[in-house]
Amino acid sequence: MKVILVGATKGIGRAVARRLASRGASMSLLGRDKAELERSARDLEARGAAGRVVTALCDMADPDTFDAALASADADLDGFDTVVVTAAAFATQERLEAEPALLRRLLDTNFTNTILFCEAARKSLLSHGGGTLCVVSSVAGERGRKPVVLYGASKAGLSAYLEGLDHKFRPQGLVTVCVKPGFVTTSMTEGLPAPPLAGTPEAVAARIVRAIDRGTPVVYAPGIWALVMFVIRLLPRTVMRRVGF
Amino acid sequence: MTAKPLARRLPGSRSPSPDTPPLTSTLSGWGRAPVVPGVEIRDEDLRALTKDIPLVRGLGRAYGDAALPAPGDVAIAGSTRADRILSFDPTTGILRAEAGLSLDTICDLFLPRGFFTPITPGTRFVTLGGMVACDVHGKNHHVDGTFGRHVGALTVRTGTGQIVTCSPDRHADLFWATIGGMGLTGAVLDVTVRLTPIPSPWIFEERECMSDIDTFVTALKGAQATWPMTAGWIDCLSGGRSMGRGVILRGRWATAAEAPGPFPGGYRRPSVPFDFPEFALSRPTIRLFNDVFYLKHRRGSRRVVHPYTFFYPLDAIGRWTRMYGTRGFTQYQCVLPEAAGPDAPRRFLTALTSRGGASFLCVIKDCGAEGQGLLSFPRPGISIALDIPMRDHTQALIDALNEQVLREGGRIYLAKDALSRAEHYRAMDPRIGHFLDVRRHWDPDGRIRSAQSARLFGW
Numbered sequence: 001m002k003v004i005l006v007g008a009t010k011g012i013g014r015a016v017a018r019r020l021a022s023r024g025a026s027m028s029l030l031g032r033d034k035a036e037l038e039r040s041a042r043d044l045e046a047r048g049a050a051g052r053v054v055t056a057l058c059d060m061a062d063p064d065t066f067d068a069a070l071a072s073a074d075a076d077l078d079g080f081d082t083v084v085v086t087a088a089a090f091a092t093q094e095r096l097e098a099e100p101a102l103l104r105r106l107l108d109t110n111f112t113n114t115i116l117f118c119e120a121a122r123k124s125l126l127s128h129g130g131g132t133l134c135v136v137s138s139v140a141g142e143r144g145r146k147p148v149v150l151y152g153a154s155k156a157g158l159s160a161y162l163e164g165l166d167h168k169f170r171p172q173g174l175v176t177v178c179v180k181p182g183f184v185t186t187s188m189t190e191g192l193p194a195p196p197l198a199g200t201p202e203a204v205a206a207r208i209v210r211a212i213d214r215g216t217p218v219v220y221a222p223g224i225w226a227l228v229m230f231v232i233r234l235l236p237r238t239v240m241r242r243v244g245f
Numbered sequence: 246m247t248a249k250p251l252a253r254r255l256p257g258s259r260s261p262s263p264d265t266p267p268l269t270s271t272l273s274g275w276g277r278a279p280v281v282p283g284v285e286i287r288d289e290d291l292r293a294l295t296k297d298i299p300l301v302r303g304l305g306r307a308y309g310d311a312a313l314p315a316p317g318d319v320a321i322a323g324s325t326r327a328d329r330i331l332s333f334d335p336t337t338g339i340l341r342a343e344a345g346l347s348l349d350t351i352c353d354l355f356l357p358r359g360f361f362t363p364i365t366p367g368t369r370f371v372t373l374g375g376m377v378a379c380d381v382h383g384k385n386h387h388v389d390g391t392f393g394r395h396v397g398a399l400t401v402r403t404g405t406g407q408i409v410t411c412s413p414d415r416h417a418d419l420f421w422a423t424i425g426g427m428g429l430t431g432a433v434l435d436v437t438v439r440l441t442p443i444p445s446p447w448i449f450e451e452r453e454c455m456s457d458i459d460t461f462v463t464a465l466k467g468a469q470a471t472w473p474m475t476a477g478w479i480d481c482l483s484g485g486r487s488m489g490r491g492v493i494l495r496g497r498w499a500t501a502a503e504a505p506g507p508f509p510g511g512y513r514r515p516s517v518p519f520d521f522p523e524f525a526l527s528r529p530t531i532r533l534f535n536d537v538f539y540l541k542h543r544r545g546s547r548r549v550v551h552p553y554t555f556f557y558p559l560d561a562i563g564r565w566t567r568m569y570g571t572r573g574f575t576q577y578q579c580v581l582p583e584a585a586g587p588d589a590p591r592r593f594l595t596a597l598t599s600r601g602g603a604s605f606l607c608v609i610k611d612c613g614a615e616g617q618g619l620l621s622f623p624r625p626g627i628s629i630a631l632d633i634p635m636r637d638h639t640q641a642l643i644d645a646l647n648e649q650v651l652r653e654g655g656r657i658y659l660a661k662d663a664l665s666r667a668e669h670y671r672a673m674d675p676r677i678g679h680f681l682d683v684r685r686h687w688d689p690d691g692r693i694r695s696a697q698s699a700r701l702f703g704w
Contacts, residue, residue: 039329
């Protein structure tokens, strides 16, 4: 397995990378902080990654870096078959409502730029005969909900894109995996009260890697969120207006 | 991505704004007492996190208040997400890793490769930073000393915010004050330590019953020359001629020929599902447990065992501290120096039982040479560790035990302590003045403090 990971220095991405490393994957880490990437690369090598884990600079805030980063990873790995994108931005609804500049950055990162990166990755994977594109979206994109109106909108758009991608390109060999985590206890959610169904990065990573192995188009993590979101999708608007979640 | 500004992440931090809600979360150590207001903030970027929060907590296995915020403080930095391996050289065994890397992960990754931590405490759910801060010791103390002896270098963020690399040759004062310094000299960011090559990941162990404390101590000393690892369990409720009877445990790494196979990995752990009522650990139940345990081992045994069975028997049960009920417990560990004579352990047990003290687990170990850490606990003599349920009389019992230890010229282990009075602790250790001088030098404004340091040192 030859994997490119975006967002592997922290949280869910770090846990996914470690799980893949323990299986002996060849890896390239993309990110904006070279020193952090190198530290994570050495960590993954010690945990079993095949050969030297390589890195390339890639800033999700700057789409101009995407093609060069993918090309660099492609050359270093001598081709790749899997791309995992876990990098994302998060802020509370209150902050996003109060800070338009932050809102724009979040929408750009989670929606526009992630899709631009996926488009570049898609073309590259298809040019190699296919592969797997695994992207972390969120259960927040399932329905418009009061606590995550803006963050959820960014993830709803991403989920819709990933579903369309899967419909269109799976016959050509591109498997798309859309991951929809619920609340996960990471640094991104630090300081927020953890709900009862909160997951750990390690547990979520286990589900992600299994979904990559199986080519599952949509995976909820932890798994109980599939049931929770099934119920929430069925709720009428009148109920959604009244409830606070 | 750098850590988010603390004020945005932490309602009620050191500088709360008027519109932040009051803090409702609490923290406690492994003994679940005391419980103090506080919140642990974790981030992969420990360097950034410790700019705002100088006191660091690892996996929370310090029993008492060593890893709790001091009165008036709220936040403590959690290191467990800063857990990357920065380098490992299989030819030398030298590992450099971020301070939050757990011993559990080190075991999982390096036992199959033929390496083990040079020193292990009685649980693998500790971090490298915690092992440094407590200068942990283990069953091989009489041979290999404490963890600090095997540490090559540390990266520390001091109280002034400066990041300093220290070692026995470079900023040695900071290095040796940080080894066993309970996190009070700075936030340990990364640790360089030499892992030990092992012939197999299995342990050959021998268990033998000892009829009384004197026989036990003689046996521990007798095993020093031939066994690299020793410790024992004693029945602290038995009196008279059988006072201090127990089971001695001797061990060594199994040879490749003795090993039943490659490292089998960890195992699933059942967990205590609820808090036990207080009567569950009373004198009668402890006496019953002790009798059964002693009788079970009366014939002794010699066998090859899983390393976790040998090193970490309590880790086999998740959340075992619930057995002590909602009030929790304190662990009391002292070392009685050789100069106190061979009867010192008997006098200590008499002091314990005469005041109604009882411990579900009472562990005894002979200690070797004193380490160079300025507050490092072990010194040549006999170490005794007790788990004491928190009850109304527990403070008085700890006071009495401390007075006994003072009479013997011994000292206590800060990683376990929650209740010792400042005057007792400060009278036990002549090294404290030097330690505080070094601490003051690297943290002149006294930014780094814990509930324990406030209790024992006043800051």
